[in-house]
Amino acid sequence: MITVLVHELNQTPMRRLISSAGHLLPLLRMETYQSVFRRLNFPAGTLVFTDFEYLNGMEMMAAADIAEAAKRADPDARILNHPATVLERFALLRRLRIRGINPVEVSRLEQDERPTRYPVFIRMEDGFWGPETKLLENPRQLEEAIAVLQGNAKPMKRRIAVSFEADRDSNGYYRKYGAFRIGDAIVSQHILRSVDWNVKSSASSTDPDFVREELAFVKDNPHAEDLLRACNTGHIQFGRVDYTLRDGALVIFEVNPNPTFPKFKGGAAAREERRGHIIAALKVAFEAIDSSGTGRIDFLPSAGSYQFIQSGRWIWPVRWLWRTRMARRRKMQSQ
Incomplete structure (x- = not known):
């Protein structure tokens, strides 16, 4: 089973993937950090950490405690985007530039x-x-x-x-490429293009020449090696890389650890073949990170973080139960 940890304010991307393609993928489960923090346990199996920009420093420490508890329970546990080492937007872009990988x-x-x-x-x-x-x-x-x-x-x-490090293509469009990193796999997703420098959606996406170009991009996966190198620099094993090309070299904008996946139901008929290649590649990638695991694993937040992960919205019975669990965990750890 694969468990993806998300913030309670950003559940839509993973819900969309599970709803539209979950029946084609290995067992994929979404849990919020807030639920795991409250219950002080999490499902065994592969863990994927996301939504770091929503977590404060104390919550990041608690998320890292979850990862370490999984490793203690099973030294071979698959952990993607370990909170103790993963780089977020600013730190990633700065390190990529320092190492000569990216000009941004x-x-x-x-x-x-x-x-x-x-x-x-x-x-x-x-x-x-x-x-x-x-x-x-x-x-x-x-x-x-x-x-x-x-x-x-x-x-x-x-x-x-x-x-800003992008140039227009020969047709006057700015381009943004997207590719997923899932474990050791790169899955090319799309090419977006726009006359606006801030590319958010694609112009003329059903143009026959462009449809053929985008399909070839998805099938050939031409930038996989460079994208893996960039993600490895930031200790990122799960997410989507948004980037462009300038003079044939990659220009990386960001790596989103909780990306929006394509709609695998509906959409433009002209791009249907592309969607088929993407879901097939995603299936292989998710199967490769899947791992067996049953039940739930207890964890104890470190002393520096546990008092900060309580939510002001918890009603008093929940607070009492949480404190009881914490006391029990501390007692077990001291024995």
Whole structure:
């Protein structure tokens, strides 16, 4: 069984996968961190950790405790995206640039870091909201944009400047490629293109030439080796890489650890063959990370985190039960 841990505020992507393709995949289960924190146990089998941008530092420590409890119960347990080592957006992009793998430069604005490459845009380090500004062509425009954001009561905490490293293709479109990392497999998903630099959906996606190109991309999986190298740099074994190509080289935008999978029911008929290749490749990839496991495994949050993972929404019987469980776990650990 494969258990995917998600934040309670971001259950839709995994629900969508299970609903549309779960019958074709190995047993796939979704649990929220909040449920596991409350119950102080989790299902045995393969564990996939996601949604790190939703977790605070103490919750990340508790998530790492879950992973370590799984390893103690079974040293051969499959753990994808271990919270103790996985890199999130800012840290990943910075490390990729330092190692010469990716040209994208990121700067933390609250620390008075300023970019050396332009144009840039400003966005939150966390979440999925995307750019908050237009492309800023020089330091003056950057400072003006910062002043506007602050004037609109938006603090610089966890806001970053990101260099824009994409070019238009021969047809005048910006492109964004997407490919999943699942265990040791790369599964190419799509090519999106738009006249807008912030590519969110695809223009002319049913154009016959483009349909053939996208199908060849999915079947040939041409960037698998480079994508595995980038994900390994960030200790990421599960997610979707969003990237483009410039002069034949990859430009990585991010790796989303809780990605939205395609709709495998419905959709444009012209892209049906593509969807068939994707689901077949996903089936093989999920089967490769599946592992046997029965029952649930107890875990004890570390002393530095346990008091911070309680939820203010828990009613008093739940709080009493949680504290009883905690006391029992501590007693068992001390014996």
